[in-house]
């Protein structure tokens with residue numbers, strides 16, 4: 001009998017529309033095989049001493065650092081990320097993530113709890129095989145937010161990158177094995193979410209799914225996982241608000257606003273795509289915003305000067321364009337190259353009401369809506385009037401107001417007079433339909449371990 005032909009997946013370069021690579025496409029049987037390898041590798045991996053596991057994570061960090069520029073170039077080409085503005089920084093974050101979680105194996109502390117008749121103690125046990133499902137917008141960074149704490153806690157892994165951007169995850173597997181990670185501990189399978197992803201979610205030997213992606217797919221994964229009470233963490237969509245009060249440093253707020261939404265061409269779950277501005281300063285804010293948007297350098301991701309690249313696919317560009325049908329409300333429009341590539345210019349719509357589709361749905365592209373508000377209570381009401389709760393910003397020079405508003409906004413990650421969202425050392429995740437659980441920081445480890453309580457009688 002002739003061997004079945006291996007199906008191949010074409011991986012594209014969004015700035016050129018050319019094929020960048022062809023990789024073998026996994027099917028459900030390949031997912032089963034990867035899960036079986038991870039299951040077989042688990043007993044030995046959980047038995048590796050904490051110090052040795054820590055040293056291995058440091059070796060992986062060093063090996064990634066040694067290939068930093070090559071990985072940055074690959075990510076820039078495959079995801080259309082500006083090399084200097086984004087891709088190099090993301091690979092540096094990957095290195096930091098492994099170094100940070102290298103501190104974890106020796107610090108997975110338990111408690112002793114006073115009880116009668118003996119000693120009570122808790123342990124943080126690894127879960128077993130964990131299934132990691134990753135989107136295309138920050139391919140290797142989001143992969144490693146999951147891989148590093150999962151390994152640190154003693155789990156083995158089946159990892160499914162997005163079909164559009166699997167190249168750096170495949171490199172990671174090779175790099176990790178080269179650095180000494182035992183075969184079978186990290187298994188990358190590239191295939192369709194509906195086939196490979198669902199097989200992972202439904203498989204009885206997978207203890208947990210850590211998913212980052214759309215709220216729609218997250219909901220489906222949550223439903224499927226509930227059938228076997230499988231652990232899940234979900235990092236989902238967002239429609240984050242930046243609140244600009246009249247007492248803010250408007251120059252600073254306007255200068256920072258473009259990259260808070262147009263960074264990664266708006267394909268960022270933390271994009272501040274709703275810019276809420278106190279009505280009395282809307283005109284002034286738009287005046288200041290205009291040159292900042294017009295000045296954004298959109299173009300070749302491999303050019304060090306580029307600040308914004310293309311969208312990931314033609315479909316994504318068409319979807320984004322569908323939100324901008326009324327030209328009269330385009331308050332500001334930046335530039336984008338002509339010719340091949342999935343380009344869309346940075347676009348600001350104003351004024352927008354929070355009831356409109358552009359203000360309610362995650363656009364995942366370079367389109368921002370400026371929404372006027374009347375006062376502090378109105379700003380909080382509008383900011384919270386969304387199914388999402390991932391990020392947000394507050395711009396004001398009144399410190400008491402900043403903290404009051406920060407406590408009132410239903411969102412997982414907020415910044416005051418800044419638009420930063422993610423740090424390796426601090427927890428990241430969503431309220432409401434933006435997700436369940438936290439990644440990064442010390443808290444991620446809670447989601448890769450199960451708490452065990454042991455009582456030992458001493459009488």
Ligand code: NAD
Pocket residue numbers: 133134135136137138142160161162163191192193194196197198201212213214215217218220221234235236237238268269362364390430434435
């Ligand atoms: P997506 O949900 O379409 O896909 C994400 C991953 O899930 C991919 O690997 C895909 O193959 C897989 N998948 C698809 N259907 C599946 C199924 N039925 N079962 C199992 N797996 C399945 O998302 P995307 O388009 O790749 O990414 C964009 C979305 O990700 C946006 O909504 C964005 O907000 C979100 N996101 C969230 C965060 C966060 O941390 N909260 C970070 C980045 C992106």
